[in-house]
Amino acid sequence: MKLGKYKHYKNILVQVLGVALHSETLEELVVYKKLQDFHGFKKGSLWVRPKKMFLEKVTINGKKVPRFKYVSK
DSSP, X not given: OOOEEXXXXXXXXXXXXXXXXOTTTOOEEEEEEESSOBTTXXXXXXXXXXXXXXXXXXXXXXXXXXSEEEEEO
């Protein structure tokens, strides 16, 4: 998993900080922070999402696109 900036398909810029392991299941979780305010969630807030979900494609208007697309370091 590349560390760096990613753009969510909803046009939200995030910074991936690393990959953590769930303490009970050992599932890989992507740790990231918001680089801008979005729907009441403040810039700099930390988030986690299962790695599998972070890297999956979603269907938008009939087209498959990455949920998060790598942008830069």
